[in-house]
Amino acid sequence: MTQRLTVANPELQALIDATPAGMMHWSGTGPVGKVCFGCLNFDQRQLRTKAERDAPEKIRGACDKYLRISSARAGHDVARRIFDPLTPACSHFREPPVQP
Ligand code: SF4
Secondary structure, eight states: OOOOOOOSOHHHHHHHHHOOTTOSSOTTOSSTTOBSTTSTTEEEOOOOSHHHHHOGGGSOEEEHHHHHHHHHHHTSOOOOOEEOTTSBOOTTOOOOOOOO
16 A cells, blocks of 8 residues: 655645754754754753863753743643754844953
């Protein structure tokens, strides 16, 4: 038997496919060229080794804003969802302040 599925909305499906669980909004809807690593909402575990500290952009992490809002909506703490730090940013991207 052959099954054929039609994607009703290809643009929405592309956003769904590109967005890991735990992001605040669709991946790629943030500032051009920005990724979650570098967003003020991106939360990584403590970097333990020199190699990790030298390349923090390789360490997976979670979106703190997603965690806070999802926990508030659920009325209890939800699981922290870890994803690739180089995932294209969403529209909730927050630029860190420029250091003087
Ligand atoms: S860009 Fe920032 S707010 Fe959006 S999912 Fe990534 S860490 Fe969260």
